[in-house]
Amino acid sequence: MSGWNPLAPLPAVERWTPLAKVSAAAGVALLVLLALGPLILNANLLDKLTTLFIYVILALMWNALAGYGGLVSIGQQAFFGLGAYGAIRLADAGVNVYLSLVASALLVGLVAQPVSAFMLRLKAGEFAIGMWVLAELAHLLVNLDKLVQGETGTSLIALTAYQADSRRATIYWLALAAMAVLSGIVFALLRSRTGAAIQAIRDDEEAAAAVGVRVLGTKRIIFILAATGTAMAGALWLATAISFQPKTYFGVQWTAYMIFMVLVGGLGTFEGPLLGAVIFFTIEAWFGGSGVWYLVGLGGTALAFSLLLPRGIWGAVERRLSLRLLPVGYHLKVPLGIPESNMTEGASGQAPSAVAEIPPVER
Amino acid sequence: MASDADQPILVASGIYKRFNALVVLDGIDFAMRPGEAIGVVGPNGAGKTTFLSVLVGAHRPTSGKVRFRGDDVTRLPAAERCRLGLARTHQVPRPFTGMTVFENTFVAASNGGRFPRTEAYDRCIDALSLCGMLGIANRRAETLGLLDRKRLELARALATNPVVLLLDEIGGGLTDKEAGELVDTIRELRRRGIAVVWIEHIVHILLQVAERLICMDAGRVIADGSPEAVMSDRAVIDAYFGEGTP
């Protein structure tokens, strides 16, 4: 009906653009370069970079949870604290101290499974608050453990058995590896079919169910991933700080940092939170000592961003320049000459393309 | 899975639905043959949308049973019913606003349609092309106007590869030309063997597709039969134009 050239190429789905391949390669190259860090950089820089890696993990996880999964939680410090606490416990039980960091994160992921069964039944606001209550509860329970000695706290003594330089390098490598692996998992998950389902749930849960998305199981995947990653960050933080005081780890400021990084960098974009973590890291290096006003400044900035640039710096860059470094979405390359909107395409009997002839699939 | 063509594909029996004290569905019995095209009319508030929601599992009926393809699906969640081939559109469109038009259909094809990736792509391209949306496949759904949002509802439902498609007022607000195109699209779906239930106020569009008409009023089916018979039914005329109309 509307002059579609049957010889024209069919629409094709594009996922890896040339630019995306370049940026993925650059990302890998950067990781390799960072891996050489302990061989070239001084102790101070190594510690700083380790902190940055932990921030990146936190931002990445909160963005996966809230930006993609629509699960806005203000209680992620529950997992951060439990990750640290688990490492203390495991190391105390005689597990190799480095191994106990990773094992603790995985254990917290395991615990997150039954927790999710309850939490994910809560709706938006209830979920956010429910998670905060959960964090308070976790804090209280950890304080009951004699090993922790209440708010006096304890420390990851086993680490002191290692010589300072080798300890610093190992923790740096662990943090770098955790960041790389978790970024890879989030990227792969978001690009998978599950990733598309997760975003659909974020936008409209009931409509997602109406097109066949198994809502609860899908949410659970992202919830457990975020719990595990955040716990890994907590365990790594413990490794850098050595001392464990429950109040510090179960404090709501951790979630505030996550929200700041994600909102400023770009909620619901893959690249944004990485940028947000770098920004937060820089700001903290300058103003971190200014106490309460520092926190007020962070809150104000995050609020301003959510009002003025709801998709953060990266969201704005993306839109203005149509730039996608690491695309998780789908781009349909449509041959020229297809009308913008015409209900009759394909319905007129002259099928516009071979794909219109697909027979129904027997279920 | 060759089901006997005489066996009804979708059956609802004794459906009651109450929202607190409000009785919205008041004892509905309904049966549909494979490939059938049924139009549903009735005044606003009659319970048409609620009935459709009960059929797909978005609402549980207060009492009554729904059977689909021979199985009792009354307790089956909406997502599972969709995976069996029961798809709906929403009267007030509910796009996945943060995703592109193509991605909206991809979610439907890969979940409801259970297609592996490349088959899902083909399905989406097919559904978008049928609904005339290929040209805007990469637009974020939040930027769409109402008309395109309605088209997206249809494209998304189609991408799930339905056996029965339930349409809720997708023709409202269309120009004559657009309505004609919509009718063509739905006829094409019927050619492909998809059974259609279509709720619509614009009866003359409906009559171009429906081979059977149902009229609902106050939570009941007040007429069910050939379009001519239903449109001349006394109860239908009363429900639409008020009692005493000649």
Ligand SMILES: Nc1ncnc2c1ncn2[C@@H]1O[C@H](COP(=O)(O)OP(=O)(O)O)[C@@H](O)[C@H]1O
């Ligand atoms: N979720 C709900 N909660 C309470 N009342 C509802 C709900 N959904 C629909 N209703 C009521 O049920 C009646 C029927 O609505 P609906 O099914 O949308 O009718 P129709 O589609 O025929 O216009 C209306 O009175 C409406 O207000």
Ligand SMILES: [Mg+2]
């Ligand atoms: Mg309605």
